[in-house]
Amino acid sequence: MKFTTTWKRLRLAAASLMTASLLVGATSLSVAAATKLNAEGLIIPQRQNWSFAGVFGRYDRAQLQRGFKVFHDVCSQCHAASHLTFRELSEPGGPEFTKAQVKALAATYKIKDGPNDQGEMFTRPGKPSDPWPWTFPNDESAKSALGAVPPDMSLLAKARTVEYGFPYFLAEGLPFFEDEEQGPDYIYALIKQGYMDPPKGMKVPSGLYYNAVIQGSNHLIKMPSPLAMMFDSAGKPNDPKFYTDGTPITEDQVARDVSAFLMWAAEPKLEQRKRMGFNVLVFLGVFATLLYLVKRKVWAGVHDAPPSV
Amino acid sequence: MSGPSTYVPKSAFGRWFEQRLPIMGLMHSSFIxxxxxxxxxxxxxxxxxxxxxxxxxxxxxxxxxxxxxxxxxxxxxxxxxxxxxxxxxxxxxxxxxxxxxxxxxxxxxxxxxxxxxxxxxxxxxxxxxxxxxxxxxxxxxxxxxxxxxxxxxxxxxxxxxxxxxxxxxxxxxxxxxxxxxxxxxxxxxxxxxxxxxxxxxxxxxxxxxxxxxxxxxxxxxxxxxVEPKSSKDTxxxxxxxxxxxxxxxxxxxxxxxxxxxxxxxxxxxxxxxxxxxxxxxPQEIVPEWYFLPYYAILRSIPYKLPGVLTMFASIAVFAFLPWLDTSRVRSGTYRPVFKVFFWVFVLCGIGLGYIGSQRVSDATILAGRLLLTYYFVFFLVILPLLGLLETPRQVPASISAAVLGAKGAAAAMPRGVGAEPSVKG
Missing domain, CATH: 1.20.810.10 (Cytochrome Bc1 Complex; Chain C)
Structure with a gap:
């Protein structure tokens, strides 16, 4: 009798919990579905599904290789990636190009080196150990050509974030809700959703572009839409065979792939970290359980009678 | 670190060493x-x-x-x-x-x-x-x-x-x-x-x-x-x-x-x-989370020098705690009124941390000042007065009495009879 009432109560509690979470889920979904502007005309980037999210998250090699192609053909024309080396492209846990591919790729770049034994600087083909070379010799030259220094891309995915505010940020630290992917969420939203026509009556100065993901200063950004360089205004790709692995090229696909690639560039040890982390948690969990059992054994009876010491 | 050691090394080398540097005895008496x-x-x-x-x-x-x-x-x-x-x-x-x-x-x-x-x-x-x-x-x-x-x-x-x-x-x-x-x-x-x-x-x-x-x-x-009174308490x-x-x-x-x-x-x-x-x-300069309450205190004061002094005072006040708390009863368990003020103080600290993480606005300044006031009132007014005004509950006669309950205090009780283990998990 007593058991059945407890069971009923439990079921009631579970049902109300589920209803509550469904409601919360529905509200957050409706927020997500509306990639719409908030009161300040700002798009708050939404959480995307990433293969590298979660305890068992791993990068999608094919996606990283596609993202690398976007980075190589488009982004790196202007952006630097000074912390990224060629060799990392063939290391485990990344796009995992073959060593030969990376060697051939590096050799297509001319690297300034020296001085040699005559005291002269010289150029040589790139080697896998070289850092990613930049189009511009220095910041000043980038600024004079582009009007601003584009941010270095190697850490961009960790240097950008989405502030969800109190109390949501607390959940981002909890198991099952954890979120270290705000950077790629932000980059995806910036290039896929942010570029749009400015509000009526607003004049965008030449050399600037309207992007609703950019905070402050009237949502203006100096980077022209990178997708507009690859697609026409109707969303048709300039090069339908851009991806060599047969993946159809769409604006959404390009934005996702390059965001994932930038996350890897910023956090190349993510897979190693998560794999080791799981093992560490399992070990510590077993160890803690054993210690607890020993502790119980040691303390057994201690509070029943005066200790015999 | 608690008086002369009763430690006797088992090996001859141990005895030889202990006579010259009694560090094993020190470890033994401190941690064994x-x-x-x-x-x-x-x-x-x-x-x-x-x-x-x-x-x-x-x-x-x-x-x-x-x-x-x-x-x-x-x-x-x-x-x-x-x-x-x-x-x-x-x-x-x-x-x-x-x-x-x-x-x-x-x-x-x-x-x-x-x-x-x-x-x-x-x-x-x-x-x-x-x-x-x-x-x-x-x-x-x-x-x-x-x-x-x-x-x-x-x-x-x-x-x-x-x-x-x-x-x-x-x-x-x-x-x-x-x-x-x-x-x-x-x-x-x-x-x-x-x-x-x-x-x-x-x-x-x-x-x-x-x-x-x-x-x-x-x-x-x-x-x-309460202090241990006999070996039964430890x-x-x-x-x-x-x-x-x-x-x-x-x-x-x-x-x-x-x-x-x-x-x-x-x-x-x-x-x-x-x-x-x-x-x-940067748009916002924010310290690490553990400094946020002090940052909130700093920003609550409109003038620089008083703000800095108040912030340092909020940490320095901990040093005066032994003399600010006038209660003769040590444990908050037996101080029904103190308990309430204590938990409000904890919430106040968390609240200050939250304010410290927010962009400055009229609302955060006001909230910061209210919390800051409670912070100092807790130390400088509530703790000194509470010791004089509060009626504490009865403190247990000894630690073993607290652990074993009133019945268990009778030391002659047989093993296995008596109160449940009361160690808080």
Whole structure:
């Protein structure tokens, strides 16, 4: 009798919990579905599904290789990636190009080196150990050509974030809700959703572009839409065979792939970290359980009678 | 550290050595047979957890220093070199950065436990004061450590905090220039912060030894707040507390490991992955979470010097706690009114932290001032008056009475009969 009432109560509690979470889920979904502007005309980037999210998250090699192609053909024309080396492209846990591919790729770049034994600087083909070379010799030259220094891309995915505010940020630290992917969420939203026509009556100065993901200063950004360089205004790709692995090229696909690639560039040890982390948690969990059992054994009876010491 | 040792070494070499340097006897009396109150709950394991964190921080820190370069042009790159090229460098750095957070989390629990159970009261005032010194050293160490990666938040955090000293009348600007080693935060500042960041943890370790020494003279306080009266009230440190502390440390490590391996940048700030740039001020300069309550206090005062003084006073007030709390009853368990004010104080601290993380507006300024008022009223008015006005509940006659209940106090009770184990989990 007593058991059945407890069971009923439990079921009631579970049902109300589920209803509550469904409601919360529905509200957050409706927020997500509306990639719409908030009161300040700002798009708050939404959480995307990433293969590298979660305890068992791993990068999608094919996606990283596609993202690398976007980075190589488009982004790196202007952006630097000074912390990224060629060799990392063939290391485990990344796009995992073959060593030969990376060697051939590096050799297509001319690297300034020296001085040699005559005291002269010289150029040589790139080697896998070289850092990613930049189009511009220095910041000043980038600024004079582009009007601003584009941010270095190697850490961009960790240097950008989405502030969800109190109390949501607390959940981002909890198991099952954890979120270290705000950077790629932000980059995806910036290039896929942010570029749009400015509000009526607003004049965008030449050399600037309207992007609703950019905070402050009237949502203006100096980077022209990178997708507009690859697609026409109707969303048709300039090069339908851009991806060599047969993946159809769409604006959404390009934005996702390059965001994932930038996350890897910023956090190349993510897979190693998560794999080791799981093992560490399992070990510590077993160890803690054993210690607890020993502790119980040691303390057994201690509070029943005066200790015999 | 509690009187002459009864330790007799088993081996001949041990006896020979003990006559010349009785360090094994010291360890034996301090960590083997040392009598601890038998009713300690799990809040008393945070001393062990903090010792573990100090050792973990020093070990990871010394290893990181082998690869880090304290040079304004190279520091940021050297940290990235650690993350990418050094074997398990990412692990060392994430452990060290999250370790600071865990250290402060544990020290705040440790301090609030002391506050709740009146652990600072006679004869433990010096023990408490040494703790306050450790806390100050920790804050200085953590602040300087956050500057070392030389990201945007490092640089601008250092600028804001060192600028506080310019509030000193007349000499302020000289003092800040002296701290910087120049006319702004720069290479000399980074170098001296690195040097001090390496030095201070060893000073902390020294004061921790004094802290443990001062603990082992009167022994631990306990949840009942009455001193042990007989051997019935205590248990030897080993095996009872070594196993209990060991279990607590491993549980804490699980919590620590979660952040290191799965959300390593949760407590960090994204802007610190942008290299320091003296020409670009970040939209918001926010300190690490453990400094947010003090930051809120600083920003609640509209004038610079009084703001700085109030902020320092909010930390210094801890040193006067043993004399501000006038209650003769130690443990908050037996102080029904104190309990309420205590928990409001905890919420007030969390509230100040929240205000410190927010953009300044009229509402946050007002809320910050209200919370700040309660913070000081709690220490300077409530604690002194409460000791005189509050009627505490009956304090147990002894620790064994508290553990075993009124019946169990009769020592002749047979084993297995009597109250349930009452150790709080």
């Amino acid at each position: 047979v040392f009598p601890n109150p038998r009713n300690l709950n799990y809040f008393w394991t945070f001393g062990g957890i903090l010792s573990f964190m100090l050792v973990a921080q020093i070990l990871t820190g010394v290893t990181l220093a082998m690869h880090y370069v304290p040079d304004a042009r190279l520091a940021f790159n050297s940290v990235e070199h650690i993350m990418r090229d050094v074997n398990y460098g990412w692990l060392l750095r994430y452990m060290h950065a999250n370790g600071a957070t865990m250290f402060f989390l544990a020290v705040y629990i440790h301090m609030l436990r002391g506050l709740y159970y009146g652990s600072y009261k006679a004869p433990r005032e010096v023990l408490w004061l040494l703790g306050v010194i450790i806390f100050l050293l920790m804050m200085a160490t953590a602040f300087m450590g956050y500057v070392l990666p030389w990201g945007q938040m490092s640089f601008w955090g250092a600028t804001v905090i060192t600028n506080l000293f310019s509030a000193i009348p007349v000499f302020g600007n000289y003092v800040t220039a002296w701290l910087w080693g120049g006319f702004s935060v720069g290479d000399p500042t980074l170098n001296r912060f690195f040097s001090l960041h390496y030095l201070l943890p060893f000073m902390i370790a020294g004061v921790v030894i004094l802290h443990i020494w001062a603990l082992h003279v009167p022994g631990s306080n306990n949840p009942a707040g 248990l030897p440190f080993h095996p009872y507390f070594t196993i209990k502390d060991g279990f607590a440390v491993v549980v804490f490590m699980i919590f620590f490991a979660w952040f290191v391996f799965f959300v390593p940048n949760f407590f960090g700030h994204a802007d610190n992955y942008n290299p320091a740039n003296p020409l670009v001020t």
